Amino acid sequence: MRGSLGRAVVVLCAVVAVLCTSGCAFAVDGRAVAGPEVTAGIDPSFIQGTNGSDEDRLAAAVLRDLEGYWGQTFPALSGGQAFPPLRGYYSVDPSGRTAAPGASGVPCLANPRQVEGTAFYCPDGDVIAWDRSGLLPQLRRDFGDAAVIVVLSHEFGHSVQGRLDRTGALATAPTILLEAQADCYAGVFLRRVRDGSLPDLRTGSAGIDGAMGALIGFRDPVGTSPRNADAHGNAFDRVTSFQDGFDGEPQTCAAMGRDRVFTQQSFRSAEDESSGGNLGLQPLIDAMLPDLDRWFGGVVRQRGGQWTTPATDNGAATCDGGSGEVQGPVAWCAAGSGGPSSIKIDEAGPLATDHARIGDYATGTLLASRFGTAALAGLGKPTEGAAGGRGALCLAGAYSAAVGTGTSGFGLSPGDLDEAVTQLLKEDTASRGTDGVPAAGTGYERIRVFRAGVDGGPDACLRGV
Template structure:
């Protein structure tokens, strides 16, 4: 909400000679790890390699990238036969200055690559920190995180090979980064589908790759017009999913008309407050607006809306075995009384609220009000169908906050907090019987995004 921001901290290293991503990412909260992707292949073609596991994984990734883009690039508008990159460089910044034989183009000294990976267009090379970055990616998010980072950097090389007219030279950085995220999504889909010689992963690996993208997001409040802007978490996972669910041509067609949700702070007070509302202040601020928006949507469709009560107690409903909906539950009327949203503030909700940010709680509240709206419209509230529609409606509400009769707006980091929660937990996607709409963070974020982009009509048509 306005003034309610808690970032996954990202510190981006700015290399003056580069125009691509290079970010270190200390991350708050729980990581989302994926399984092993591959045992790797011989990395001897990588300059400066130590032959270890990280570079074997990088080697498998780069070889599969070369093979994939060797087939895909010529078929794209403006595409030509794929020209291999000039080189790949593995650097251990802790090992001191490299010798002349292993010197890395675009770097003055090895410390400049610490915690980063980058593509240097002037030399047409990709370099990475194998001493810190790759081990941390594998430890925190699984092997697929290494794949997504390198495939993103490879995406910048693809951009240069397609941009024969120089049209991208003056494009906003955030657009170039979104396109590279999209190309990474296309490639990870091939990995997931087992369509490449060396790499394999499952759904958990894809969630791990998305966790890494969230970790690489811009610091909250970064202007989308910033020369180094890479995108917030919502924008980055959106671009990745557009590629994962599409084809290379979808990414290549990205233009200046693409809309981004990233925004800078609108007031000094919002920025200086750190943005995070406490649990009870958030509830006090959101509940009237939830009643307003969902009531309007129900009445617009011919339904009758009675605002649910709000109870701070165990998030359980009569006839259910425990808190099957999670820490926030919507319960149907019992004994002639009104329906109610029950909020368990004694469990893990306060922890997620503090670690992720206040719109983690906001996403849960919005999804339960979505359930109340489904009930008012005589729509299913149970099973995957009910959970999916409720989560989608939470996305639709999130897009509408700050418009119409809303008395407040989302702060710059709030959508990021929502997708971070969705990557980790299925509670916002559960029906009233506890059945989750999706077993992966990828699918939960996809459903939420469908509401953000398509509005409530898309949710009620089915997503």
Template sequence: MRIRVVLAVLSVLAVLVTAGCASAVDGRAFAGRQVSAGLDPVFVRDNDGSDDDRLAAAVLRDLEGWWAGQFPTIAGGERFVPPRGYFSVDSARPGPPPPCTESTDEVEGNAFYCPRADVIAYDRAALIPVLREEFGDSAVVVVLAHEFGHAIQQRLEDVVTTSASLGSGAPTILSEGQADCYAGSFLRAVHEGQTPDLRTGDAGIDAAMSALITFRDPVGTDAADDRAHGNAFDRVASFQDGYSDGVGTCAQMTLQNRSFTQQAFATLSDAQSGGNLPLPDLLRAMGTDLDRFFGGLVRAQGGQWTPPTISQGGDGCGQGAVGLCDGAINADEGLDRIHDSIGDYASGTLLASRYALAALAALGRPTTGPEAGRSALCLAGAYTADVGAPGSDFSLSPGDLDEAVNLLRGNDDAATGTDGAVTDATAYARIADFRRGVDGGAQPCLELR
């Protein structure tokens, strides 16, 4: 976060970028439950018959079959035609390059869809095995499903279905978001057993989503950069919208109904600090801003508000790194570790969720039990969306929403009630509840059941 000087605008203009995967940034995720898959990769050019190629082949074949059923629903009844070819590339060895490239080096650690040749290529040496080791097999599914999404976009352009086609001049951050959305829809089908070769569970969905988080744009990337794919918050939002609502929602994405939060650093000093305040400064200043938001919320609901005190050196009250007990918020040394390893708004999100519990108590609502934790996390999202509003002491720095997402993908402290109970056992559920507050404000959080 940064002390507010100029009001920050969260929604930025989407800009033109090319298809293909972004480079990974710092942050190791967790491997999820393995996808059960394996298919003879004979239809994949230059494959070596390895387990990596067999997994990729299963993904591509299931994508073909699934899109055969889905495509007509968004393309005015037009029949789906699969891509013309798939190419497995060993970037570690010289060899014939796939279409649209001049050497195998250009594919190193990547996968791409080439509209000109209508092919998908992937690196079996430095992409597929790395994804499997870092995240699990479901990461391979989401990456190839994303590239397949670009093939779907090309087909929609070709059949001129104006209601679903982005058009050739669409900003690419929108194109990339739509491809993430299509990938989320396909992962839902895999999770629910609707594909013949692929299966995964909740942990696999979390791991697929975590791969997208890790392959976000570097913090501070300008939305006008023609290689931008989106920050972690935007990528996860698109994935979750596809997962929950299906391909019809993805096909209707436009700049009029889609906001992107990615932004560049506003100042050199902000870039040098990564937008992070030291923890003592954050706690002092953020307490005032949290009082502004949650006090206003409680009074608007007819309640009486007494802001909780904040202290360090406590035990977290059994709620993780930060806890609310006896009207006070106590933080243990775990908050310092979270702040230092993830960033200031990871610790800020935890703090906001405990203020949210104080607001629930002031309104006479339960603060124990799993639903209280969900409401608290949602209200932390509502506060986040309000940062930078008139009267706020802060504006969000470019990496703040990503820091919140990175906290929630591996930590459930912000989703606990005062008794330590938590419902949101998956990263998917935690981020979804946080997003509910960001997108809808406080009221949906107060209506959670």
């Protein structure tokens, strides 16, 4: 099966996905930013095994709009060939307790329990099937209705792949590339949903954040090698593939090839693996500060600016005369009374909570963004407002891409970029200017700004600022 989204076992608020077939399997976080309801729901009687539930009515609307969209779009990709309809869709209750007529005999499944906690596209049967009693309700609760759209449009993307494959290249393509392309096709479709250009589906920007939350949750376990036969991409890879489609066109996705660069990596040492790639809060701060000073100081000096190492103050993240932590739990404060500027870190509260819940590079992203603010000041660039926040966040992305190179004494672990995008989807402190104004109001835009630095380096962040 291609594109299976893992079998989920619900434990309190977390979902753990385990491999049920040779298809997709991802660890699901479950802690996400929920999107708004999607205005959707049509008669699901064309779905095999449906029980007429709200989940199947939503799935029916998604599938009909997918059929219509790809029916119109596919000929431009295929040299004029029409899009052959899929052979069927199957709604499955893995327990069999509420089996409806037609629920048995799902192609590619020996028994209904094989679909538990997952959705998949089966190329041999040319069908899409899903767990309606576990997966779809869980997606709606944790991420919003748009999560169902992104899951089903991803699976539909695999059917597009197969119909465009005239040379048999899919048989030897890396799984991680096939999944990235399907994520890209899902991004293309969600853009049309957001734009209101489809008959049955509507969502806003918060819904797109909810869809991205699902993608971040459905990621490979940290430390999975990109060469693993079942590798599907870390959160950063999945989100960026989705954004390529959302900001691009179907041709963008179809053109994805083996030259695509993935950030997913395996653990480099047994020690890193045993810790899950995470340092404690204070050890992380102690390890990062010298490297941040080295890298950002180099960026400023290379461009003719003035750099003085900021002092560090582990207390309230409030600048002199300030009335609160407007920058969040980590703040850059301008020099005063002849002393250096400072990085103020409030190690209690949200910083400690997110460090423990998301991972150490949630903290690292905030530290890097505030050093980015210091670099902007050293170059005479704005530090306030959306422009200041955008420049600081972009520079944090540039630093994250450069960590571990040159004379760096600090390196990223396999899950660190996942922690960065999770933090950016959750809240906006890493994107704030010194006056507390964020660079963007959505997680999607914050991740895009961060990614601009990852892809383009400091020059991309400083151009036009």
